[in-house]
Amino acid sequence: MATNKLTGKKLLITGAAGFTGRHACEYFAKQGCDVVAVARHVSALEDMPGIKPWGCQLDHQTQVEEMIRHTRPDYVLHLAGKNSASESWHKPASYMESNVMASVYLLEAMRKHRPDAGIVIAGSRLSIDPAKGAAAAPHPYSLSKTFGSWVATAWHAMYGLPVILAEPSNLIGPGESAGFCTLLAGYVVGCEQGKSLPMFRISSRHESRDFLDVRDAVAAYAVLLAEGTPGRTYPISSGSEHTLGEIAAKLLAEAKVDVPMDWGPESAPLSADALNKGRSGDQVGSLDTLGWQPRIPFEQSLSDIMEYARRKTGMDDTGRP
Amino acid sequence: MATNKLTGKKLLITGAAGFTGRHACEYFAKQGCDVVAVARHVSALEDMPGIKPWGCQLDHQTQVEEMIRHTRPDYVLHLAGKNSASESWHKPASYMESNVMASVYLLEAMRKHRPDAGIVIAGSRLSIDPAKGAAAAPHPYSLSKTFGSWVATAWHAMYGLPVILAEPSNLIGPGESAGFCTLLAGYVVGCEQGKSLPMFRISSRHESRDFLDVRDAVAAYAVLLAEGTPGRTYPISSGSEHTLGEIAAKLLAEAKVDVPMDWGPESAPLSADALNKGRSGDQVGSLDTLGWQPRIPFEQSLSDIMEYARRKTGMDDTGRP
Structure with missing residues (x-):
């Protein structure tokens, strides 16, 4: 297996306390990597077994350089960043610091101390096609991820x-995420518990997105760290899209009670992923040719999300506390 | 005159102690503007008459916000930034902080305190066409100016x-610049004074560039502040190119002594400005239609550069101390 190459190697993972970061730390620790898990506050890493915690504010250049100088990783998986489009409207400078400057500081520290160590940076399919110009940026988050991808x-x-x-x-998948599936699952479980909640509203139920299980994404990162071609951009996707309305129907079908729902306006189908069908100038690589395929079925992801939501609120899978 | 609109208004100029900044402060003070001149250290502004000095590190968000909250300018001319391609290789993070984050902090402060005030940001014709992708960035300076233009x-x-x-x-023009003309004029004057200097070498004498007098550029900034269309990108150029070899010949013709010169290799003609012939997605505006034209002939600029170089070293224009 290609990722055996990583066994025994020191892998530094940023954003380790986040949704993807937690799955990544667990996966690579099981693979026998020496995982240095980086978060702003080490307290956020306390419940994670088999990792070495490291506290670092990635938007502080001296802290980043000190971290790399001290840990000297063989590989880096840079997952840290801010990822709320709506929040980015209010804090664009903070998004630029976290999604652009943090990458610059990390790459500069690596250039100085570990120039041969492999680095995978997680970008976003919401980055814009630069050929359309900056005026096409839909929100500061997208602009910051575009800059971040350019830096990489x-x-x-x-x-x-x-x-x-x-x-x-x-x-998507089990864990603390601010994504649509996790939010809706939390709402469904709240309704099962008889909580009085403001009605969940779907803004555009015909909106279609490519959803991928976070555990499949982590496996893809492992393949890229071991076998990816430097300088290339690798899209990671499930290859099939689902509408928000379809997901809502599936999650509601798992509910033990009737869940009230605001289905929002009837609107024309649209694909949010139309934004990024590959940018001009990118050298695009293929994960297929590296042997990676998504393995977790969409229904399994949704089921695991519901299970996580119930577990989190102390209910078993019968829907009773 | 269009720029009368600026008389009596408070204009904040960043990079005020720099080559262009000094000319801009002088010009706008003469126009009757209330000029707030911003530099990292106010000591750099001590010899400048008719301006209000303000010290600010533009890559520190709190300092920038404090400055705008306190000064509340009617207009901003943002000239500050780092501009050495060669230096940028060694300090790319610092170039990103100065050429990208400083603009973000300034725009955020304006958005909060003076959202209706007109802002002109000086970009660079060395920014790259994003359609070519980040891999086309010739140096970190270019990348940082590209990001800066996107932010604007x-x-x-x-x-x-x-x-x-x-x-x-x-x-180009009189004043402290790190540009080719000023460096060569300093060399010529040094030779006139009998100094022992390493021979000046022209790396590519057939390289052709559009040179514009800095005083013409400042007049263009005035027109843009008063009459430009927000959201547009305005190229500012003389419209004619000169080769480095041609400039060297003209400056050497003004020398009072024989000046030794390494003319470099015979190489194919090339245009450095080929990099940026307008980027995809930009809404490009025309200064012609706003009544601006370059006024200072190229020979006048060169002559003023020589005069400045002689004055600086305490010689009169006869070439004698």
């Missing part, structure tokens, strides 16, 4: 750093 | 701030 590509092109850009689609 | 455009598109992006060609 440019540090390979300009300095020869072995950087790979991964662009996952919408990641 | 995006803050207009996303937040409706009245931001105009100005993209001047190579600015």
